[in-house]
Amino acid sequence: MPFDCEDSTHANRGLSHPDVAHTLKRLHRQASGQDARVFARALPAIIAGKFTGRSTFEAAEPYLSQAFIPVSEEFGRFMYLTALSRGARNIVEFGSSYGISSIYLAAAAREAGGFFTGSEKDSAKTQIALANLQEAGLSRWSDIREGDALESLAPLEGPVDFLFLDGWKDLYIPVLKLMEPKLAPGAVIFADNIRSFRKTLKPFVDYVSDAANGYETTLLGIGSGVSLSVWRGRD
Numbered sequence: 001m002p003f004d005c006e007d008s009t010h011a012n013r014g015l016s017h018p019d020v021a022h023t024l025k026r027l028h029r030q031a032s033g034q035d036a037r038v039f040a041r042a043l044p045a046i047i048a049g050k051f052t053g054r055s056t057f058e059a060a061e062p063y064l065s066q067a068f069i070p071v072s073e074e075f076g077r078f079m080y081l082t083a084l085s086r087g088a089r090n091i092v093e094f095g096s097s098y099g100i101s102s103i104y105l106a107a108a109a110r111e112a113g114g115f116f117t118g119s120e121k122d123s124a125k126t127q128i129a130l131a132n133l134q135e136a137g138l139s140r141w142s143d144i145r146e147g148d149a150l151e152s153l154a155p156l157e158g159p160v161d162f163l164f165l166d167g168w169k170d171l172y173i174p175v176l177k178l179m180e181p182k183l184a185p186g187a188v189i190f191a192d193n194i195r196s197f198r199k200t201l202k203p204f205v206d207y208v209s210d211a212a213n214g215y216e217t218t219l220l221g222i223g224s225g226v227s228l229s230v231w232r233g234r235d
């Protein structure tokens with residue numbers, strides 16, 4: 001039977017599902033207003049940090065518990081499509097915040113008959129992210145583990161098909177190494193903020209760019225810079 005664009009079973013799946021689409025639209029709009037207010041509050045500390053040698057992130061961190069700092073719609077859709085095309089069933093995220101990226105990834109997991117596991121150290125954010133996944137109709141196919149991802153993701157069972165790194169940047173390597181023994185051959189790993197945290201993330205970029213470590217990697221100019229790696233495994 002030819003593909004029928006009018007067929008609601010196709011048109012209503014994934015990101016086009018009304019519950020998913022409405023929740024994402026609401027959250028992206030809320031995030032831009034809320035993050036602008038948070039950064040305005042953090043600005044004096046950021047400026048003071050310039051004179052005391054503190055990085056922008058160090059100065060802003062106390063204010064970030066109420067910031068979304070989400071993926072863009074462009075990057076969310078890109079990850080969704082990548083997961084979809086790979087048929088990723090076991091999708092994992094480090095750093096879920098209020099769950100915007102989680103919704104893109106949980107939607108992909110639902111279509112593959114799989115499961116999405118997020119992680120968030122902030123308790124209030126975790127509860128709101130879970131409520132957002134529920135609003136999007138994705139609770140059955142997703143969970144967000146509260147607490148430090150290095151602990152909460154440790155018991156997770158593999159094989160992991162898709163990993164998204166978006167928590168604090170000094171933990172990209174430890175979280176990746178935690179997941180490494182569980183990665184499926186050909187697993188996809190995305191990491192965000194490669195350009196905006198160029199110095200902090202250099203060791204991470206070096207690690208995934210060295211084929212001897214088992215990865216094939218490219219850097220993409222999406223948003224504040226993204227790395228895309230595929231796990232080949234070590235010989």
Ligand SMILES: C[S@@+](CC[C@H](N)C(=O)[O-])C[C@H]1O[C@@H](n2cnc3c(N)ncnc32)[C@H](O)[C@@H]1O
Nearest residue numbers: 069070071095097100101120121148149167168
């Ligand atoms: C950039 S935000 C994530 C944005 C989210 N991925 C999105 O696109 O909507 C980073 C989040 O990582 C969380 N985080 C940082 N370190 C963490 C850790 N060790 N374990 C779990 N979450 C962590 C922070 O609390 C923050 O909410």
